[in-house]
Structures are given as structure tokens and as C-alpha cells.
Amino acid sequence: MAHDHDHHDHHHDHSELTETQLRVRALESVLTEKGYVDPAALDLLIETYEKKVGPRNGARVVAKAWADPAYRARLVKDATTAIGELGYAGRQGEHIVALENTPQRHNMVVCTLCSCYPWPVLGLPPVWYKSAPYRSRAVADPRGVLADFGFALPKDTEIRVWDSTAEIRYLVIPMRPAGTDGWSEERLASLVTRDSMIGTGLPKSPKDVAK
Amino acid sequence: MNGGQDLGGVQGFGPVEPEPNEPVFHADWEKRAFALTLAMAMPGEWNIDMSRFARENRPPVEYLSMSYYQIWFAALETMVKERDLVADDEIVVGHALNAPKPVKRVLTPGDVLKVLHRGGPTERDTNTQAAFKMGDKVRAKNINPPTHTRLPRYVRGRAGTIERVIGFHVFPDSNAQGAGENPQWLYTVRFDGPELWGEGTDPNVKVSVDAWESYLEPT
Numbered sequence: 198m199a200h201d202h203d204h205h206d207h208h209h210d211h212s213e214l215t216e217t218q219l220r221v222r223a224l225e226s227v228l229t230e231k232g233y234v235d236p237a238a239l240d241l242l243i244e245t246y247e248k249k250v251g252p253r254n255g256a257r258v259v260a261k262a263w264a265d266p267a268y269r270a271r272l273v274k275d276a277t278t279a280i281g282e283l284g285y286a287g288r289q290g291e292h293i294v295a296l297e298n299t300p301q302r303h304n305m306v307v308c309t310l311c312s313c314y315p316w317p318v319l320g321l322p323p324v325w326y327k328s329a330p331y332r333s334r335a336v337a338d339p340r341g342v343l344a345d346f347g348f349a350l351p352k353d354t355e356i357r358v359w360d361s362t363a364e365i366r367y368l369v370i371p372m373r374p375a376g377t378d379g380w381s382e383e384r385l386a387s388l389v390t391r392d393s394m395i396g397t398g399l400p401k402s403p404k405d406v407a408k
Numbered sequence: 409m410n411g412g413q414d415l416g417g418v419q420g421f422g423p424v425e426p427e428p429n430e431p432v433f434h435a436d437w438e439k440r441a442f443a444l445t446l447a448m449a450m451p452g453e454w455n456i457d458m459s460r461f462a463r464e465n466r467p468p469v470e471y472l473s474m475s476y477y478q479i480w481f482a483a484l485e486t487m488v489k490e491r492d493l494v495a496d497d498e499i500v501v502g503h504a505l506n507a508p509k510p511v512k513r514v515l516t517p518g519d520v521l522k523v524l525h526r527g528g529p530t531e532r533d534t535n536t537q538a539a540f541k542m543g544d545k546v547r548a549k550n551i552n553p554p555t556h557t558r559l560p561r562y563v564r565g566r567a568g569t570i571e572r573v574i575g576f577h578v579f580p581d582s583n584a585q586g587a588g589e590n591p592q593w594l595y596t597v598r599f600d601g602p603e604l605w606g607e608g609t610d611p612n613v614k615v616s617v618d619a620w621e622s623y624l625e626p627t
Contacts, residue, residue: 217437217481220485221440222437224444224499227494227498228493230503234514238443238515239444240443241520242446242447243433245520246432247439287525287527288523291527309414309415311460312476323426323427324430325426325427328425330423331424333419334421334424335416336604337605339613340613345424346426353612355613362560364529364578
């Protein structure tokens with residue numbers, strides 16, 4: 198709650214948090230004692246999404262698409278299968294569609310109804326992605342949202358917003374930065390940011406990573 | 409339902425505030441609430457659409473004043489109580505007081521990675537033909553069910569174009585009510601900015617939703 202950037206007073210937030218902590222602990226104890234959950238499985242779920250599944254997966258996919266035209270073609274045709282080639286699949290990524298950014302068109306992904314997000318390639322969504330400001334405004338004023346992220350696109354660039362209302366999950370393939378000819382996939386992956394795969398950011402430039 | 413979750417186009421929330429170097433979780437209880445929610449899908453007492461409805465089915469003022477994992481956890485509490493898996497007094501004391509209800513399966517540590525990798529695909533086989541094809545003009549119906557739906561308010565009554573025939577997928581409106589998967593053809597429907605938000609809207613903005621066939625009518 199305290200990290201939700203809301204405007205409630207902090208004392209209120211603090212007591213809410215304490216109550217939530219207690220309730221979560223109580224429910225976990227009851228569910229464990231009744232044999233519905235195994236705490237070791239819970240620990241493994243947390244470890245998986247904290248340490249193993251995250252935007253580095255998606256960065257590998259994008260870098261491969263930049264470096265390998267045949268892979269890019271497979272990714273655009275059937276992203277679920279192409280992403281599966283790298284071992285990423287499953288929960289909240291059962292049906293993935295890849296969206297290519299071009300000089301004429303910039304893609305941006307939102308879930309106005311909840312928090313749908315391609316977990317196998319991006320991990321769990323950041324708080325802002327699930328927040329009311331993003332979910333409300335991404336579909337009505339996407340240029341304003343991009344300005345909140347500190348960038349602007351030319352007026353004649355089409356902004357194509359994808360509201361994830363079904364079980365299809367979207368991954369943006371940003372444009373490959375200039376000055377990266379001959380780079381290895383691994384080096385290219387270091388330029389791919391999480392936000393560039395949501396459409397609220399751009400990849401880093403070679404200069405950014407040289408610093 | 410026309411609840412607090414249906415946020416597209418709502419105004420007054422202020423700017424998006426990205427958090428630099430954001431951690432995956434912001435508190436230990438978030439980790440536990442997240443993992444409990446995933447693990448409790450395993451017994452098979454509910455499906456993902458029922459979970460989504462349990463999250464959104466609360467007064468909008470409540471929905472909007474809770475953090476996302478608070479919403480997840482509140483929905484989990486609701487569902488375990490509704491299914492008689494846990495009683496109120498057990499949550500109060502934080503211990504099991506009654507015998508457990510038999511469930512189909514429990515998530516074991518050995519199954520975690522396998523279960524995550526498999527996920528829950530929603531595409532189903534069909535012999536039926538899709539009613540619409542790419543390029544068809546359609547209109548999103550004006551529906552206002554008090555139950556779960558994935559047709560957001562901001563596109564209802566608006567005209568758009570079929571951009572992609574996705575496949576034949578489980579229909580959440582039905583699945584959320586325990587009325588069966590009732591799969592239907594699913595489409596990506598693209599709307600022009602001005603059609604959604606009126607004159608003066610940037611014509612270079614296009615917005616799509618993924619919509620099941622019964623949400624749509626030909627224009």
C-alpha cells in the first residue's frame with residue numbers, strides 16, 4: 198500500500214498493512230494445517246518469480262529477433278512457439294503475440310480490467326502497470342502516458358494500444374538501436390529494457406551501456 | 409460487472425509513477441499472498457475467471473483503495489470461505505479448527521515448475537466457423553451484465569474492425585459463473601481513437617481489445 202503512490206495518510210496505510218500481514222499469516226497457517234498448501238511449494242513459487250522468471254527472458258527473445266531474421270519471422274508468426282524454443286512457456290504466457298515496432302507504428306500494452314501481463318518473458322508486472330493511472334489513461338491518452346515515462350514520439354507515428362482483455366499476452370519487439378551492427382545476441386540483450394517490451398520505453402542505446 | 413476494475417478512460421488518477429529499480433515484491437506478506445493464490449488454484453475449487461470476479465466484485469471505492477496484492481488476498485479469503493475450505497473462526501484464531509474438506513489435488517514442491525510450465529491454455533478444438541474475418545466492420549454490443557465480463561465499458565456500442573481471428577477460446581463470462589467453458593471465437597478488434605473518445609482525439613491512436621464473438625455484432 199505504501200508503495201502504491203496513493204494519497205492516503207500514512208498512519209492509515211500503516212495500520213492496514215499490519216492487519217493485512219496478520220491476515221495473510223493466519224490464512225497461510227490454516228491452509229497449511231488443513232493440508233491444502235505445502236509451504237515448501239510456496240517458497241519455490243516465490244523464488245521462481247523473484248529470481249528466475251523476469252524481463253531478462255524477454256530481452257533474450259528480442260535480442261534473438263534482432264540478430265536472427267529467421268527467428269524474427271517465426272516469432273511474428275507464432276510467438277508462443279518461438280518463445281518456447283528458448284524454454285519460456287506456461288502460466289500467463291499460454292498464448293503470446295509479438296508486436297513489431299516500426300518507424301511508423303509504436304505498440305503499447307495495457308490491461309484495463311486487471312493486470313494481464315506475459316509472465317514467462319517479463320516476470321510479474323510492476324506496480325505502475327497494475328495501477329489506476331496507467332490502466333485508465335493508456336487507452337485514452339497514450340501520448341500523455343509516454344510523456345510520464347519521459348519520452349515523446351513524432352505526431353505522425355501511429356500509437357497502437359493493445360488492451361489484454363482475453364488470455365492473449367502481448368510482447369513488444371522494440372526497434373533495434375542504431376550502432377549495433379555485428380553485436381552478439383548477449384550484447385544486444387543488454388540494451389533491451391522491460392519497459393521497451395511493454396511499449397512504455399525505448400531500448401538503451403550503445404552509449405547508455407558504454408557508460 | 410461495471411465495477412471499480414473497469415478503468416479504461418476513467419479520469420482523475422493523476423500521472424503514472426514508475427518506481428526506479430522496483431523490487432518484485434514490496435513486503436513479505438505480498439510474497440505469501442501471491443504464492444497462496446497460485447497454490448490454491450491447484451485443488452480445482454475454482455477457475456481463473458472465478459478468481460478475477462472475486463477480485464473485482466466489491467464496491468469500487470474499496471477496489472480503488474486497496475493495493476493489488478490486497479485485492480488478490482481478499483479474493484482468496486472470499487473463495488476459500490465460499491467453498492467451505494476455511495471458516496471465519498479459523499481465520500480469526502489462525503489455526504485449523506475443523507476437519508479439512510477433501511480436495512482433488514495439492515501443489516507439491518516437485519510439481520511447481522511443471523505446473524507453471526504447463527499453465528492453463530484456453531484454446532479449444534472446434535468444428536465451427538468464425539462468423540467474422542479480418543477486415544470486417546463490427547460493433548461491440550452495449551451489454552451491462554452484473555456478472556463477470558471482459559468487454560470493457562469504453563468500447564461498448566463502438567464500431568471497430570476485426571484485425572485478427574485469434575482462435576476458439578474459453579468464454580470467461582460463462583466460466584466465471586460455473587456455467588461451463590462455453591468456448592467461442594475470439595477476435596482482436598481495433599478501434600480508432602476518435603470513435604472511442606470523440607472529435608479532436610488524436611487520429612493516430614488506435615486501440616484494440618480481444619473480444620469474444622457474442623460481444624460483437626456486424627455493422
